[in-house]
Amino acid sequence: MELRELRYFVTVAEELHFGRAAVRLHMSQPPLSRAIQRLEAELGAPLFTRSAAGVALTPVGAVLLDESRALLGQAERARARVAAAAGTATITVGILGDSTDQDATMLAAAYRRKHPGVDVRVRDTDLTDPTCGLRAGSVDVALTRAPFDETALAVRELRADPVGAVLRADDPLARRAHLELADLAGRRWFQFPHGTDPIWQAYWNGGAPREGPVVRVVQECLQAVLWNGTVGIAPLGHDQPDHLSVVPLTDMAPSRVVAAWNEGDTNPLIRSFVQIATAVYRSTAISAKGASSAFAAGT
Numbered sequence: 400m401e402l403r404e405l406r407y408f409v410t411v412a413e414e415l416h417f418g419r420a421a422v423r424l425h426m427s428q429p430p431l432s433r434a435i436q437r438l439e440a441e442l443g444a445p446l447f448t449r450s451a452a453g454v455a456l457t458p459v460g461a462v463l464l465d466e467s468r469a470l471l472g473q474a475e476r477a478r479a480r481v482a483a484a485a486g487t488a489t490i491t492v493g494i495l496g497d498s499t500d501q502d503a504t505m506l507a508a509a510y511r512r513k514h515p516g517v518d519v520r521v522r523d524t525d526l527t528d529p530t531c532g533l534r535a536g537s538v539d540v541a542l543t544r545a546p547f548d549e550t551a552l553a554v555r556e557l558r559a560d561p562v563g564a565v566l567r568a569d570d571p572l573a574r575r576a577h578l579e580l581a582d583l584a585g586r587r588w589f590q591f592p593h594g595t596d597p598i599w600q601a602y603w604n605g606g607a608p609r610e611g612p613v614v615r616v617v618q619e620c621l622q623a624v625l626w627n628g629t630v631g632i633a634p635l636g637h638d639q640p641d642h643l644s645v646v647p648l649t650d651m652a653p654s655r656v657v658a659a660w661n662e663g664d665t666n667p668l669i670r671s672f673v674q675i676a677t678a679v680y681r682s683t684a685i686s687a688k689g690a691s692s693a694f695a696a697g698t
Contacts, residue, residue, distance in 0.1 A: 400441065402474055405467040406536050407434045408446065412464045413534065413550070415454045418594030422527045424535045471536060489518040490668040493531025493538035502558065502656070503542060506679045513675060517668060525615045527592055529599045533661055540669045542676070545655040547599045553662045555673050557680040559653035563645040565624050565631030573644035580605045580650055586630045587611035589623050603632050605651060656680070 411420040411431070421428040439446050446460035456464065494503070510519065522538050524531040531541035533552060545554065564583060566573045572582060588609035591600050611630075612623045623629040624643060634654050639645055658676050660669050 400438065402471065404434050404438050405471060407431055408438055409464065409467050409471065410535055411435060411447070411454070412456055412460060415456075416594065417454065419596070420594075422592060422594040423530070423532075425524075425528065425532070425537075475536070488514075488516065488668060489520060490540065490666070490672065491520040491522060491538045492672070493522045493524055493533065493541040493543065495524055495526070495529060495531055495541070495543040500656075502680050502683050505683065506542070506676050509675050509679050510672060513671065514668065526617070526620075527595050527615055529596060530659060533659060539664070539666060540658060540660045540672050542656075542658055545657045545659075546602050547596045549659075551662050552659050553664075555658045555677060556655050557658060557676055558656040558684065560634035560636065560656065561647060562632055562651055562654050563635050563647045565621070565633050565639065565643055565645050567624060567628055568642050568644050570628065570644070573646060575646055577647045577649050580607075580648065583630050587627065588630045588632075589614045589620050591615070602652075602654075605632070605648075 407420070407424065410423055411417060414420040414423065417428050417432055417435075421431045424431065435446065442459070442463070444459040445457050446463060448455045448457055507519075510517075522532055529543050529545070529547040530552065531543050532538045533541050545556070564572070564578055572578060575582075583605070588604050588611045590609065590611050590613050591603075592613055592615065612627060614620045614623055620629075620631045620633075621640065621643060624631045625640075632648075632651075633639070633645055635645060635647060637645075658673050660673070
């Protein structure tokens, strides 16, 4: 058995859905199904029951799930110890969009000052996996946005951004000072691929079932608005192309910037990352509040 196949198996076991597991693993479903079939053939026993009602673990699968989690955890600890012995400490950070976020830029600088000898590897991910590969074991910690399924994950909120509807600049609603979700009823909204975390999808659809084009990255969302008049959702304060407008939504919960990591992971580099991120984001929030108060006092 290969560790990669065990990671595939654990992901399918956690999702109990091959499509969602494939999305989390950033692969298509056929090779994932073949990998599980090879594992079953090697073990000589089925790991899942597959029926019209869905996918379920067999007793053999339940045993393998416990053993796989233990083996993968041991492999990660071994990797960290070997890296430490070699004098090269590493941490892999998953980042979901917001590459121009100034807070993230300040976090990178602060972390580098604190850990100048650490090799920081960055994995930029698309919108189909808000955990940025955490569950697949691809990253150690994620700088991402909530809400999403937090099962077996630890999450620290860093900032909450109000959001707005992204519309074509010539859309009649684009001239409004603010909108409510009801104003967008009957419109087409962008969708994520089948199998994407339903909590994540529901948030970006305003909490209601919607129809519209399927997208994977931010640029595709913006193009869907431009070409199809689709409704997009974006945090306020982010620059948008001239031909698009962002109108604040008054009845939609803020988009939370969070740090997330696997629950129980004791890697000190992760703990330090979360501590530094919390301090950096808190500092910028205090600075912004002070600047706002000073401006109000002077008007």
